[in-house]
Amino acid sequence: MSRGTRALIDLAALRHNFALARAHAEGARVMAVIKAGGYGHGLRRTAQALPDADAFGVTSLEEALPLRAAGISQPILLLEGIFTDDELAAAAEHELSLVVHSEWQLAALERCELRAAFECWLKINSGMNRLGVPGEQAAVFERRLQACPAVRGTPRLMTHLAAADDRGGARTPAQLESFRRSCEGLTGERSLANSAGLLGWPAARADWVRPGIMLYGVSPFVDGGERPDLRPVMTLESQLIAINQCRAGDRIGYAGAYTCPEDMAVGVVSIGYGDGYPRHASTGTPVLLNGRRTQLLGRVSMDMICIDLRGQADARVHDPVVLWGQGLPAEEVAAAAGTIAYELFCRLTNRVRFEYHDG
Template identity: 50%
Template sequence: MIPRVTASVDLSALTHNLGVVRRIAPRSRVMAAVKADAYGHGAVPVSRALEAAGVDTLAVACLEEAMALRQARIQAPIALLEGVMSGEEAAQAVYERLQIVVHDHWQIDLLERLPTSARLTLWLKLDSGMHRLGFPLTDVPRLRDVLARHPGWTFAGWMTHLACADEPDNAFTREQIARFEAALSGAPGPRSIANSAGLLAWPQARVDWVRPGLALYGCSPLPEMPALGLGLRPAMRLESRLIAVREYAAGEGVGYGLRYRCPERMRIGVVSVGYADGMHRAFRDGTPVLVRGRRAYLAGRVSMDMITVDLREVADAAVGDPVLLWGEGLPAEQIATWADTLSYELFCGLTQRVRFRYRGAPA
């Protein structure tokens, strides 16, 4: 059976990109973000590859994501970025040797109800200005008192998150870093500030730990710093194929609503991919794809199962030809702009109908 849409994930690209991160931040330990099913790439195979490459810690959003990795026998340290939601979750996190990111005092209350013999590891997250999760910076003295009361707890360190790191000219990032450092003046414990954008664009954010996500998957969060120029390799290649090629006269409409009108007599290709596979309906006419290594362009609205493309620049295109939607030669971060979105959303939006294949490292 020929799959309609295939996502080929090169796990060796992931380990290559981990090496790039380590070269950029050579004095930092690496917490690799594998939340959201490893940004749509497959959390278990991706985590196995990163574990084999010696990543320091993996990061997931919640206990459910961590348990999927433990059930797959992944033994690397795992951090819960949103922490625990109940006493039961806290106990299970301790049992599974998970690192708990604590961002509010009610979570400390949960941990303090555990048996004193519980061997837990925690991070403390501070709000340096993003105003999403984290303790106020003024709570640092109180948090130091909490740690002093619990010498049996293992303290992994302090972390914060940057709101505007993908805007290298935005001074607020510099302000956030300064606030974080000032609040922790004299406080013991490792620090973690940088996500992918932070570690690429802000050298002062490359502290004891960095937390790359998108960069590991071979994309740049910085429009002015393309992934290729940074030495990053795209891990995912999303492909479908042509299932029909037709010729239409000038003025003929194509697709729902006949949004696209043929400017001249031309060939239109039908590609077996649609929004039910994760191809956003918001993609505009002109969105590029690659057919036989050359560019064709979206012509008409994305439908549930199909897209139609302008084949004028691929005169020899034929039914059965593979069609690259994003991957090497067609970066996802560039394609995403045609739907006014980000590569994160493209990756995470792939559906169960897409067939995943892995190569290049243990899966």
């Protein structure tokens, strides 16, 4: 891997962020959400680094089975439940828990001949309007689940918050009240809080919390308030592979998208959209060279980017360049590129070498 493009994954930082989630949970159990390959950090290694998690949340059977194969014994919840009836046998064999969010999934369980095979979570739509049964039907669904031979125990009750990242918004209180009304008279344990709900809305903590993005060191908030004490887990870095002395008026890269305003040094870094770096990152997107801030210049290429070396007179070929992570929050880079940190993490390709360390 001579290009030097790598993602450094700090498992100690992951555990620090999980401990922060645990502290805010105030006695609630903590389900670590590790879907999409641990938000791009590595599914198996992320789970193995969190032995104190009370459960793990993944999207589908395809994400759950490798965890069981790796010896992960904690409860694993399929956050979107089954996608076909045929998945029930494998889900039962591997002791997976199921979200039930619609009539057809409940009917599949009622047809199932397996006995007491599944712990189930009933998902209620409280205003996200994506997945979940209507609140006025929650009691009917719960009764049917309790009567279903394939279901064991009392179904847990959950919802998903659509705008908890805005700590001053009115939408989250409305969802909390909608969920409360939907659950009146129901006895199952409750779960509402994602990362933003956990850190920003104490009333959302309930019996279970489901942190995701905060585990990876990214603030879940968009309101510009105080940043939580989160540590970046992924540091994406590469290296300087060329230094060009350019003249005022020289145009840089494809379509000459950047014009040098003066005589200046321009560096070339071995990373591009072929590695998952966002193609639409524009001039001014921050990077770190030798720990000092500079900026992207011009268009992102498949294999390379150009950076500004003004004020970096000591720069040399092979010097390290950090694209996000330690010293440069991923959410800041994402904002400059018109996206979110979740997408930065999840879009890294197999050209990037992952290296895991413990602090």
